[in-house]
Amino acid sequence: MQMQVVGLTTPQEVYVASKDRKFRINELLVLEDLYQGNLIGEVVESNSYNRFIPLSIGSSIHDADVLESLKHLGYSISEDEINIAKVKLITEASFPVVTGSSVRLPAFDEVRGHLLKGVREDGLLLGEIKNTEETAATMEDDLKGLCEMFSGGKLYKTKNVPFFLDLRSFQQYPHIGVFGGSGSGKSFGLRVIMEEIMKHGFPALMLDPHYEMEFSESQESSEEKRDFKDNFRKFQIGEHIGVEFLNLSRGDLLALLSAVSPLTEAMSSAIESLHLRGDTYLSFSNRLELLSEALEMGRLRIEQALKQDMEPMEREKHVKMRQLLEEYQNIPLPSVQGIAWRLRRLHNSGLFSHDIKPVKEAMMQGKLAVIQGPIWLLQVFSTYLLSNIYRKRRDYKDGELKGEASGDYFPPFIIATDEAHNFAPKGRDAATKGIITEIAQEGRKYGVFLILATQRPTLLDETVTAQLNTKIIFRTVRASDIGTISEETDIKAEEARRLPYLPSGDAFVSSPLFGRTVAIRVRFPHTRSPHTQNPLDEIQLHRENSEDKLLEAIKPHLPIYAASFARAVEEINRQAGANYEVRTLKAALDTLVENGKLTRKASPLGDIYQMADIY
Ligand SMILES: Nc1ncnc2c1ncn2[C@@H]1O[C@H](COP(=O)(O)OP(=O)(O)OP(=O)(O)O)[C@@H](O)[C@H]1O
Known part of the structure; x- marks a missing residue:
């Protein structure tokens, strides 16, 4: 197996040819340069030619120089099969590589530094590095076969070099972007990242708008049975967690209400004066309701009412209304009503009936807290939650830095979310955008890291995107997104061209660490x-279940005449938990006949249905 550098070379890029070896994209090669010693390069394009498709027919790489040097090196261009790879040097050479230099595959130790970063114990094991099988053969045994792969309908242990993302390096490169279109493997990727974070017991918080981040069921097909029941906790907003109204700052309250629907300026300033220190939900909402009633009635009618006879409670209410009207007469009624319905919407979601203590507890225990809720509520709530825990961490850390007796300990943590473009959208506001931008810019100092996944990197706020140091890029088809990715990463033009065709589960990791x-x-x-x-499968299973139920329910009535359906249908419905009418019952029984479970015979009194095995 002979491989050689051919054609015109540069210090960054060369072509390598071989008669008998097809090059694999992304594999690493050693170029044995006579003057510069061994150089490491990566295959970025691979082509194969034979005499039936002569080299001279259009392709970017076989320019005249390549052809010329192939001839010099003894290749017979019209007869041999020739494989040619475009190779980019990983470490730049000082001057162009010598044409004709021998090329070989590296032993693992020669490229270890390019493939593994940090120590294994600190790494998140995300998968395998593609096309490193031959190099992996010379790897120490305890790096071999570390994870299960699934490809071509088969599950197998990896034969390639494992890929680790060094958790320790987050301090330097804190934030990760995960990009990929629908079905590209982004959700699988996020799941794997979160599993790895849980293995390390690193505190984390995940916003889960799709209700899919559940880690208690292991994959059936997998040999490595592993669940994470004790490593994560799932919370539904309004059900298990919420915000304590009493502890809300004015800013928090404004953020929450505006997340329901943007506030007008008049509403914001109304809240400034209406929300009082020590307000509970009840005291604040009562004030709003009473004021809005008072504004509707007007001073004159309130005064008139007070002159009439009234129940003491009614009187008290009217006195209070008069007082509120005096105090807040400049606030327009629509503003008060606008605030009130926003507040009611939050209240109806259950938001004010709980607090965030369980989330903090889970994080303190090094668990992953999964926060679930519809996206609007998730926005509202996570604004409050993220600000709260980030502040807690920042206060602790700042206190420590200043050498002050620090407050309660709160650990470093990771925040992960899918649909990140909803939480920090480009060109428009969202409740969460402020806090996410702040963490993107400042989080590193405090050990607070982001993992932001999105199908649409182009729609993600630029300030945030610019702070995502590591990017994991799955299949991407949309040209605008490929454009954004090309601009924001060191992805090569050859790789960008492959993005629309990546199989589900394959990705490019662009990281300053590598x-x-x-x-x-x-x-x-x-x-x-x-x-x-x-x-x-769901439909088939449901159908089978309901057929079985119907069969059980009809059994006591068999044999049954079509004419007797009307009498039996009610009882059958009760037993089968169904809702048949005479007509639909007949259709359902006919299906059972088709499936061979019942038989149907014509008789002078109409069709008779009977169990199939009797005949
Ligand atoms: N790492 C992987 N190994 C094997 N198969 C994978 C892998 N990643 C994804 N797949 C396959 O591709 C399918 C789609 O992946 P996934 O659900 O992660 O896509 P997605 O990008 O999150 O799409 P969506 O955004 O629509 O949810 C999976 O159901 C699985 O069959």
Whole structure:
């Protein structure tokens, strides 16, 4: 197996040819340069030619120089099969590589530094580095076969070099972007990242608008049975967690109300004067309701009413209304009503009936807290939650830095979310945008890290995108998104061209730690999402279940004449938990006949249905 550098070379890029070896994209090669010693390069394009498709027919890489030097090196261009790779040097050479230099595959130790960063114990094992099988053969045994891969319908142990993301390096490169279109493997990727974070017991918080981040069921097919029941806790907003109204700052309250629907300026200033220190939900909402009633009635009618006879409670109410009207007469009624309905909407969601203590507790214990809720409520709540825990961490850390007796300990943590473009959108406001931008810019100092996943990197706020040091990029088809990705990462033009065709689960990792883009395949997750049932299977299962139920319910009535359906249908419905009418019952029984479970015979009194096995 002979491989050589051919054609015109530069210090950054060369072509390598071989008669008998097909090059694999992203594999690493050693170029044995006579003067500069061994150089490491990565295959970025691979082509193969034979005499039936002569080299001279259009392709970017076989320019005249390549052809010329192939001839010099003894290749017979019209007869041999020739494989040619475009190779980018990973470490730049000082001057162009010598044409004709021998090329070989590296032993693992020669490229270890390019493939593994940090120590294994601190790494998040995301999967394998693509096309490193031959190099991996010379790897120490305890790095071999570390994770399960799923490809081509088969599950197997990896034969490639494992890919670790060094958790320790987050201090330097704190934030991660996960990009990829629908079905590209982004959710699987996020799941794997979160599983790895849980393995390290690193406190984390995940916003889960899709209700899919469940880690208690292990993959059935996997050999490595592993669940994370004790490593994560799931909270539904309004059900398990919420905000304590009493502890809300004015700013928090404004953020919450505006997340329901943007506030007008008049509303914001009304809140400034209407919200009082020590307000509970009840005292604040009562004030709003009474004021709005008072504004509607007007001073004159309130005075008149007070002159009439009234129940003491009614009187008290009217006195209070008069007082409020005096105090807040300049606030327009629509503003008060606008605030009141926003507040009611928050209250109806259950938001004010709970607090965030359980989330903090889970994080203090090094667990992953999964926060679920509809996206609007998630926005509202996470604004409050993120600000609260970030502040807690910042206060603790600042106190420590100043050498002051520090307050309560709160650990470093990771915040992860899918649909990140909803939480920090470009060009428009969202409740969460402020806090996410702040963490993107300042979080590093406090050990607060972001993992932001989105299908649409183009819609993510630029300030935030610019702070995402590490990017994991799955299949992306949309040209505008490929454009954004190309601008924001060190992804090579050849790789950008491959983005629309990446198989699900393959990704490019662009990270300053590696100094280049690494092509990986994400491992098979240990756990599965509750959504993985195929809708077709769901329908089939449901159908079988309801058929079985109907069969059980009809049994006592068999044999049954079509004419007797009217009498039996009610009881059958009760037993089968169904809602048949005479007509639909007949159709359902006919289906059972088709499936061979019942038989139908014509008789002078109409059709008779009977159990199939009797005949
Ligand atoms: N690492 C992987 N290994 C094996 N198969 C994978 C991997 N990642 C994804 N797949 C396959 O691709 C399918 C789609 O992946 P996934 O659900 O992660 O896509 P997605 O990008 O999150 O899409 P969406 O945004 O629509 O949810 C999976 O159901 C699985 O069959």
